[in-house]
Amino acid sequence: MNWSGSWATLHTRFRRWAENGTFERMLREAQAQADADGEVDWLVSVDTTKIHHACDALGRPLGSTVTGGNTNDCTQFTDVMAAIWVPCIGPGRPRVRPLPRLG
Template identity: 60%
Template sequence: MRRHEPSDVEWTFIQPLLPRRERGRRRLDDRTVLRDCVEVPDRSRLRHVPERYGSWATLHTRFRRWAKDGTFERILRAAQAKRDAAGDIEWLVSVDSTVVRAHQHAAGARKGGSATRPSAVREAA
Protein backbone atom coordinates (compact mmCIF):
# COMPACT_ATOMS: atom_id res chain seq x y z
CA MET A 1 0.00 0.00 0.00
CA ARG A 2 1.39 3.41 -0.97
CA ARG A 3 1.63 6.29 1.45
CA HIS A 4 -1.65 7.95 0.43
CA GLU A 5 -3.53 4.81 -0.57
CA PRO A 6 -7.00 4.81 1.03
CA SER A 7 -7.47 1.82 3.30
CA ASP A 8 -10.32 -0.60 2.57
CA VAL A 9 -12.41 0.97 5.37
CA GLU A 10 -11.79 4.48 4.01
CA TRP A 11 -12.55 3.35 0.47
CA THR A 12 -15.91 1.79 1.45
CA PHE A 13 -16.78 5.18 2.98
CA ILE A 14 -15.59 7.27 0.00
CA GLN A 15 -16.71 5.11 -2.93
CA PRO A 16 -20.48 5.79 -2.68
CA LEU A 17 -19.77 9.55 -2.57
CA LEU A 18 -17.99 9.56 -5.94
CA PRO A 19 -20.02 10.26 -9.08
CA ARG A 20 -20.90 7.22 -11.18
CA ARG A 21 -20.61 7.02 -14.94
CA GLU A 22 -22.69 4.24 -16.39
CA ARG A 23 -21.99 4.90 -20.06
CA GLY A 24 -18.86 5.29 -22.11
CA ARG A 25 -15.65 3.37 -22.36
CA ARG A 26 -13.96 1.63 -19.48
CA ARG A 27 -12.10 4.18 -17.39
CA LEU A 28 -9.26 4.20 -14.91
CA ASP A 29 -10.24 3.03 -11.43
CA ASP A 30 -11.51 5.84 -9.18
CA ARG A 31 -9.46 4.57 -6.25
CA THR A 32 -6.27 4.85 -8.30
CA VAL A 33 -7.16 8.34 -9.52
CA LEU A 34 -8.02 9.54 -6.01
CA ARG A 35 -4.75 8.18 -4.65
CA ASP A 36 -2.78 9.81 -7.45
CA CYS A 37 -4.59 13.15 -7.03
CA VAL A 38 -3.57 13.15 -3.38
CA GLU A 39 0.01 12.10 -4.11
CA VAL A 40 0.72 14.69 -6.81
CA PRO A 41 1.64 17.72 -4.70
CA ASP A 42 1.48 20.49 -7.31
CA ARG A 43 -1.31 20.69 -9.89
CA SER A 44 0.81 22.96 -12.12
CA ARG A 45 3.29 20.12 -12.64
CA LEU A 46 0.66 17.57 -13.54
CA ARG A 47 1.97 17.10 -17.08
CA HIS A 48 5.24 15.86 -15.64
CA VAL A 49 3.93 13.16 -13.30
CA PRO A 50 5.87 9.90 -13.24
CA GLU A 51 4.54 7.06 -15.43
CA ARG A 52 3.37 5.11 -12.37
CA TYR A 53 0.51 7.63 -12.05
CA GLY A 54 -0.85 6.91 -15.49
CA SER A 55 -1.98 9.53 -17.95
CA TRP A 56 -1.66 13.10 -16.69
CA ALA A 57 -4.73 14.01 -18.77
CA THR A 58 -6.86 11.46 -16.92
CA LEU A 59 -5.73 12.78 -13.54
CA HIS A 60 -6.31 16.37 -14.59
CA THR A 61 -9.75 15.74 -16.09
CA ARG A 62 -11.02 13.69 -13.16
CA PHE A 63 -9.60 16.05 -10.53
CA ARG A 64 -11.08 19.10 -12.29
CA ARG A 65 -14.45 17.38 -12.73
CA TRP A 66 -14.59 16.30 -9.07
CA ALA A 67 -13.57 19.75 -7.87
CA LYS A 68 -16.16 21.46 -10.07
CA ASP A 69 -19.10 19.20 -9.21
CA GLY A 70 -18.44 19.36 -5.44
CA THR A 71 -17.24 15.78 -4.95
CA PHE A 72 -14.41 16.78 -2.62
CA GLU A 73 -16.72 18.98 -0.53
CA ARG A 74 -19.25 16.14 -0.34
CA ILE A 75 -16.55 13.75 0.93
CA LEU A 76 -15.35 16.31 3.49
CA ARG A 77 -18.88 17.03 4.78
CA ALA A 78 -19.70 13.32 5.05
CA ALA A 79 -16.46 12.64 6.93
CA GLN A 80 -17.10 15.55 9.28
CA ALA A 81 -20.67 14.39 9.93
CA LYS A 82 -19.48 10.85 10.66
CA ARG A 83 -16.78 12.02 13.08
CA ASP A 84 -19.14 14.56 14.68
CA ALA A 85 -21.75 11.85 15.28
CA ALA A 86 -19.05 9.79 16.97
CA GLY A 87 -18.16 12.79 19.17
CA ASP A 88 -14.65 13.10 17.75
CA ILE A 89 -14.94 16.75 16.69
CA GLU A 90 -14.99 19.63 19.11
CA TRP A 91 -16.56 22.63 17.38
CA LEU A 92 -15.05 25.25 19.72
CA VAL A 93 -13.83 28.18 17.65
CA SER A 94 -11.41 30.86 18.75
CA VAL A 95 -11.69 34.18 16.95
CA ASP A 96 -8.67 36.45 16.90
CA SER A 97 -9.45 40.15 16.62
CA THR A 98 -5.95 41.29 15.74
CA VAL A 99 -5.85 44.42 13.61
CA VAL A 100 -3.09 44.92 11.08
CA ARG A 101 -2.60 48.57 10.31
CA ALA A 102 -1.39 49.64 6.91
CA HIS A 103 1.40 52.14 6.42
CA GLN A 104 0.11 55.69 5.98
CA HIS A 105 1.07 55.72 2.31
CA ALA A 106 -0.85 52.52 1.71
CA ALA A 107 -3.94 54.18 3.15
CA GLY A 108 -3.87 57.01 0.61
CA ALA A 109 -2.12 59.67 2.73
CA ARG A 110 -0.52 62.56 0.93
CA LYS A 111 3.12 61.91 0.10
CA GLY A 112 4.27 65.42 1.17
CA GLY A 113 3.57 64.55 4.77
CA SER A 114 1.84 67.76 5.90
CA ALA A 115 -1.44 69.31 4.93
CA THR A 116 -0.27 72.48 3.21
CA ARG A 117 -3.16 72.86 0.78
CA PRO A 118 -5.62 75.58 1.75
CA SER A 119 -8.51 73.15 1.37
CA ALA A 120 -6.86 70.72 3.73
CA VAL A 121 -6.40 73.44 6.33
CA ARG A 122 -10.10 74.41 6.03
CA GLU A 123 -11.16 70.77 6.40
CA ALA A 124 -9.02 70.36 9.50
CA ALA A 125 -10.54 73.43 11.17
Protein backbone atom coordinates (compact mmCIF):
# COMPACT_ATOMS: atom_id res chain seq x y z
CA MET A 1 0.00 0.00 0.00
CA ASN A 2 1.39 3.37 -0.98
CA TRP A 3 1.00 5.92 1.81
CA SER A 4 2.55 8.80 -0.09
CA GLY A 5 0.77 12.12 0.15
CA SER A 6 0.59 15.04 2.47
CA TRP A 7 0.13 14.50 6.20
CA ALA A 8 -2.95 16.73 6.05
CA THR A 9 -4.63 14.43 3.53
CA LEU A 10 -3.87 11.37 5.65
CA HIS A 11 -5.05 13.14 8.80
CA THR A 12 -8.30 14.19 7.13
CA ARG A 13 -8.94 10.65 5.86
CA PHE A 14 -8.15 9.13 9.28
CA ARG A 15 -10.60 11.50 11.01
CA ARG A 16 -13.29 10.86 8.40
CA TRP A 17 -12.93 7.09 8.74
CA ALA A 18 -12.97 7.34 12.54
CA GLU A 19 -16.13 9.46 12.47
CA ASN A 20 -18.07 7.53 9.82
CA GLY A 21 -17.45 4.08 11.34
CA THR A 22 -15.05 2.74 8.71
CA PHE A 23 -12.60 1.46 11.34
CA GLU A 24 -15.44 -0.19 13.28
CA ARG A 25 -16.69 -1.92 10.11
CA MET A 26 -13.14 -3.08 9.30
CA LEU A 27 -12.76 -4.55 12.80
CA ARG A 28 -16.15 -6.32 12.61
CA GLU A 29 -15.32 -7.80 9.20
CA ALA A 30 -11.93 -9.04 10.44
CA GLN A 31 -13.62 -10.56 13.52
CA ALA A 32 -16.30 -12.24 11.41
CA GLN A 33 -13.74 -13.71 9.03
CA ALA A 34 -11.52 -14.94 11.87
CA ASP A 35 -14.51 -16.55 13.59
CA ALA A 36 -15.72 -18.16 10.33
CA ASP A 37 -12.22 -19.61 9.89
CA GLY A 38 -12.26 -20.96 13.47
CA GLU A 39 -9.45 -18.63 14.51
CA VAL A 40 -11.09 -16.82 17.42
CA ASP A 41 -9.80 -18.40 20.64
CA TRP A 42 -12.40 -17.62 23.27
CA LEU A 43 -9.98 -17.62 26.21
CA VAL A 44 -10.71 -14.03 27.23
CA SER A 45 -8.40 -11.61 29.00
CA VAL A 46 -9.21 -8.07 30.15
CA ASP A 47 -6.68 -5.26 29.64
CA THR A 48 -5.84 -2.83 32.49
CA THR A 49 -6.05 0.60 30.89
CA LYS A 50 -8.65 3.34 30.46
CA ILE A 51 -9.88 1.26 27.56
CA HIS A 52 -11.13 -2.01 29.00
CA HIS A 53 -10.78 -4.81 26.43
CA ALA A 54 -11.94 -8.37 26.22
CA CYS A 55 -9.53 -10.18 23.89
CA ASP A 56 -9.19 -13.71 22.62
CA ALA A 57 -6.16 -15.80 23.58
CA LEU A 58 -4.12 -14.25 20.75
CA GLY A 59 -4.83 -10.68 21.91
CA ARG A 60 -7.41 -9.84 19.22
CA PRO A 61 -10.18 -7.55 20.55
CA LEU A 62 -13.69 -8.96 20.99
CA GLY A 63 -15.29 -6.13 22.97
CA SER A 64 -14.38 -3.02 24.93
CA THR A 65 -15.60 -0.19 27.12
CA VAL A 66 -14.02 3.18 27.81
CA THR A 67 -13.94 4.80 31.26
CA GLY A 68 -12.03 7.41 33.21
CA GLY A 69 -8.43 6.62 34.05
CA ASN A 70 -9.11 5.80 37.69
CA THR A 71 -11.75 3.11 37.02
CA ASN A 72 -10.72 -0.36 38.13
CA ASP A 73 -11.02 -3.22 35.62
CA CYS A 74 -12.95 -5.39 38.04
CA THR A 75 -15.80 -2.84 38.07
CA GLN A 76 -16.01 -3.04 34.27
CA PHE A 77 -15.85 -6.82 33.85
CA THR A 78 -19.60 -7.32 33.34
CA ASP A 79 -19.85 -4.42 30.86
CA VAL A 80 -16.80 -5.60 28.91
CA MET A 81 -18.13 -9.14 28.66
CA ALA A 82 -21.53 -7.79 27.55
CA ALA A 83 -19.75 -5.79 24.81
CA ILE A 84 -18.44 -8.95 23.09
CA TRP A 85 -20.11 -9.06 19.70
CA VAL A 86 -18.56 -11.10 16.86
CA PRO A 87 -20.60 -10.93 13.65
CA CYS A 88 -20.98 -14.03 11.52
CA ILE A 89 -20.50 -14.24 7.79
CA GLY A 90 -23.85 -14.80 6.11
CA PRO A 91 -27.15 -15.12 7.94
CA GLY A 92 -27.33 -15.49 11.67
CA ARG A 93 -26.96 -13.48 14.81
CA PRO A 94 -23.58 -12.31 16.11
CA ARG A 95 -21.83 -14.56 18.59
CA VAL A 96 -21.50 -13.27 22.13
CA ARG A 97 -20.02 -16.42 23.67
CA PRO A 98 -17.96 -19.41 22.54
CA LEU A 99 -19.50 -22.49 21.03
CA PRO A 100 -19.76 -25.44 23.44
CA ARG A 101 -16.82 -27.82 23.27
CA LEU A 102 -17.66 -31.32 22.11
CA GLY A 103 -16.07 -34.31 23.77
